[in-house]
Amino acid sequence: MENQKTIVIAALVENKPGVLHSVANLFRRRNFNIESITVGHTEQKGITRMTITVSGDEKTLEQVTKQMNKLIDVIKVTSLEPENIVTRELALIKVSAPDAKTRSDIINCVEVFRGHIIDVSPETLMTEITGTPDKIEAFLNLMKPYGIMELARTGLTALSRGIKSIKIDE
Secondary structure (H helix, E strand, O other), X not given: OOOOEEEEXXXXXXXXXXXXXXXXXXXXXXXXXXXXXXXXXXXXXXXXEEEEEEEXXXXXXXXXXXXXXXXXXXXXXXXXXXXXXXXXXEEEEEEEOOOHHHHHHHHHHHHHOOOEEEEEOOOEEEEEEEEOHHHHHHHHHHHHHHOEEEEEEOOOEEEEOOOOOOOOOO
């Protein structure tokens, strides 16, 4: 596709079985790849927030947002303005650390990135890094020479800055 851009969509949905499937199926039917999706409870009882990162051309992305709004269990959908949001992602990274010097080097990198060592074994260290996707990519690039044994990333989650928020109209 030409003029591809990445957008972050925030959706408030009913907290019940099958909603995630309906939303994912909508993207499948439109032949979109969801780059990341995070789902969790909100401050409102019975309401779940989905944060979906997807790439495509502007017209098609606009269609997907409109079609999401038509799904029965979707309460509200908005495309977040990239220049006006705070984004975070969590990564758990298990790295090979067979000796004291390697361990020390990895621990120093984790401290610089304001991460945490969350598990230690005789051969590995498991780290937790939270931040923007760029920060996580930079940390992963530092860890590659040590040997990344396992990686789990949550995907992007985001909120608008300031007073603006996605809420149910009351």
